[in-house]
Amino acid sequence: MSLETDDVKRIAHLARLAIDAEDIPGYARNLSNILDLVEQMSSVTTEEVRPMAHPMDAQQRLRPDEVTEIDQRDRFLRNAPQVEAGLFLVPRVIE
Amino acid sequence: MHTKSLAELAEGLRNKDFSSEELTKSALNRISQYDSQLNSFISVAEEQALVQARHADAQITSGKLSSLTGIPIAQKDIFCTEGIRTSCASRMLDNFISPYDATVVEKFNAAGAIMVGKTNMDEFAMGSSNETSFYGAVKNPWDTERVPGGSSGGSAAAVAARLVPAATGTDTGGSIRQPAALCGITGIKPTYGRVSRYGMIAFASSLDQAGAMAPSAEDTAIMLNAMAGFDARDSTSIEKEVPDYTAVLNNDIKGLKIGIPKEYFGEGLDAEVAAKIEQAVDEYKKLGAEIIDISLPNSSLSVPVYYVVAPAECSSNLSRFDGVRFGYRCDDPKDLEDLYKRSRGEAFGPEVKRRIMIGTYALSAGYYDAYYLKAQKLRRLISEDFKQAFENVDVIMGPTAPSTAFKIGEKSDDPITMYLSDIYTIATNLAGLPGMSVPAGFSNGLPVGLQIIGSYFDEARLLNVAHQYQNVTDWHQQIPEGFK
Numbered sequence: 001m002s003l004e005t006d007d008v009k010r011i012a013h014l015a016r017l018a019i020d021a022e023d024i025p026g027y028a029r030n031l032s033n034i035l036d037l038v039e040q041m042s043s044v045t046t047e048e049v050r051p052m053a054h055p056m057d058a059q060q061r062l063r064p065d066e067v068t069e070i071d072q073r074d075r076f077l078r079n080a081p082q083v084e085a086g087l088f089l090v091p092r093v094i095e
Numbered sequence: 096m097h098t099k100s101l102a103e104l105a106e107g108l109r110n111k112d113f114s115s116e117e118l119t120k121s122a123l124n125r126i127s128q129y130d131s132q133l134n135s136f137i138s139v140a141e142e143q144a145l146v147q148a149r150h151a152d153a154q155i156t157s158g159k160l161s162s163l164t165g166i167p168i169a170q171k172d173i174f175c176t177e178g179i180r181t182s183c184a185s186r187m188l189d190n191f192i193s194p195y196d197a198t199v200v201e202k203f204n205a206a207g208a209i210m211v212g213k214t215n216m217d218e219f220a221m222g223s224s225n226e227t228s229f230y231g232a233v234k235n236p237w238d239t240e241r242v243p244g245g246s247s248g249g250s251a252a253a254v255a256a257r258l259v260p261a262a263t264g265t266d267t268g269g270s271i272r273q274p275a276a277l278c279g280i281t282g283i284k285p286t287y288g289r290v291s292r293y294g295m296i297a298f299a300s301s302l303d304q305a306g307a308m309a310p311s312a313e314d315t316a317i318m319l320n321a322m323a324g325f326d327a328r329d330s331t332s333i334e335k336e337v338p339d340y341t342a343v344l345n346n347d348i349k350g351l352k353i354g355i356p357k358e359y360f361g362e363g364l365d366a367e368v369a370a371k372i373e374q375a376v377d378e379y380k381k382l383g384a385e386i387i388d389i390s391l392p393n394s395s396l397s398v399p400v401y402y403v404v405a406p407a408e409c410s411s412n413l414s415r416f417d418g419v420r421f422g423y424r425c426d427d428p429k430d431l432e433d434l435y436k437r438s439r440g441e442a443f444g445p446e447v448k449r450r451i452m453i454g455t456y457a458l459s460a461g462y463y464d465a466y467y468l469k470a471q472k473l474r475r476l477i478s479e480d481f482k483q484a485f486e487n488v489d490v491i492m493g494p495t496a497p498s499t500a501f502k503i504g505e506k507s508d509d510p511i512t513m514y515l516s517d518i519y520t521i522a523t524n525l526a527g528l529p530g531m532s533v534p535a536g537f538s539n540g541l542p543v544g545l546q547i548i549g550s551y552f553d554e555a556r557l558l559n560v561a562h563q564y565q566n567v568t569d570w571h572q573q574i575p576e577g578f579k
Binding site: 012013014016017023033034035037038039042044049052053054056061063075081082088090092093 | 190192286327330331396398399403420422424429435436441443448449451456457470471472476478511525527528551
């Protein structure tokens with residue numbers, strides 16, 4: 001599996017990652033090598049095998065629908081890069 | 096004081112041979128004296144530690160003490176600590192002060208342990224050499240030109256140099272066991288779900304598990320006693336009683352059935368490492384164990400499967416770092432998309448970016464079945480190999496890592512070679528099984544680790560098996576020259 005420059009650009013966009021243009025060929029090479037490694041998976045037929053999502057095949061636990069969290073807005077806002085009037089600030093999204 | 100085991104330190108505190116404040120100061124002094132050579136700590140919490148120590152001394156005076164009361168430990172910087180920076184060794188979280196404690200941290204606080212600091216690691220626990228940290232590489236105390244392993248490399252180096260008596264780690268593909276092996280200490284990764292993941296920054300949620308690192312099996316058993324248990328705040332935590340892991344350490348292991356997988360001794364294994372592992376197995380024969388040859392036929396697929404499952408889950412988990420609610424934000428974003436892209440692009444290092452991109456690709460439209468679903472199916476085959484093996488054996492043994500510690504920079508340009516450092520540890524994470532690494536000798540002055548894998552929730556037996564070996568060997572008591 002060989003990824004080209006354009007593939008890397010597309011993947012980086014999907015992942016919302018800015019990658020410097022000069023670094024793209026390096027990523028294309030590394031990611032292609034990793035996909036070659038991953039390619040070994042196709043050596044085994046798995047049609048009959050049930051996928052394993054959890055080591056113990058555990059089911060999602062349910063809990064009573066009760067309020068357990070208290071309001072800690074100010075506390076959680078303390079780590080935000082930019083806040084105003086108790087809100088997270090981002091660049092304008094609606095003109 | 097730094098050469099004493101956890102049990103000896105607890106006894107010293109109980110007998111008032113020394114106070115927790117003296118013990119804590121001794122650890123802080125060793126960190127300030129030696130850590131410039133190792134870079135094993137990201138943050139040292141001197142003030143908070145001394146407050147905790149004085150509190151512990153008061154508890155000891157009043158007779159209220161557990162086996163960890165007053166004992167200084169270090170937390171891997173992946174565990175959230177209220178009021179103390181939790182960076183995950185990333186520029187992304189360089190300024191992040193957690194508003195709450197991880198369950199593991201809470202439990203150590205409740206046990207009266209003293210947290211002296213947060214240890215260095217690979218960025219977001221992605222790496223096998225501790226070279227991907229935003230705060231620089233950690234050095235191996237046995238040879239400071241070499242890596243300590245990763246991702247819990249800071250914890251391993253700090254314990255090996257006896258800066259602290261014990262530390263926590265996390266293990267997604269070998270991140271406790273491989274650095275424990277490369278630094279000559281004992282490390283245990285429990286069964287998936289045994290220790291709470293709440294407040295432990297997520298990398299690959301179906302694989303991540305916290306564990307303990309210390310010189311001996313007995314020390315790690317004491318640590319695990321404090322860490323293990325059900326937590327309603329972790330949706331994959333397992334509701335199962337926690338035994339006293341120190342209770343069966345002294346059990347006889349006569350008749351123990353040890354499986355030796357032929358796949359763990361093939362091409363790629365250093366000959367001297369192989370010889371040390373064979374010697375360790377011989378030692379077990381002398382202790383009355385029965386050695387049985389086994390096969391784990393799908394084990395060669397574990398590295399490829401892991402490099403789909405782990406990056407896929409990482410790409411999803413790390414999408415929360417968006418530069419909006421916490422963490423790094425780029426300067427002057429021109430719009431929201433620019434804010435996301437540049438904040439993430441500037442704050443994540445190359446290995447984290449590689450894994451996010453592999454995961455994004457594997458999960459993108461049209462590729463899901465070929466990659467993630469296929470990997471999950473193979474994961475079941477790998478796990479069934481172990482289930483079959485455990486029908487005939489009690490534990491499985493082999494090398495922890497294919498070689499001893501390598502030179503800093505030796506593999507950092509070649510991700511694939513680096514990934515193969517975890518070739519023997521990854522399968523246990525995919526299966527969710529508990530595993531340990533135990534010091535088993537030296538090759539050219541560098542430590543070799545013996546891996547012991549157990550069946551689900553068989554941590555007590557693993558610790559027993561490791562302890563019996565440590566009763567007849569002294570590899571775990573060796574301290575690197577220059578740190579004695």
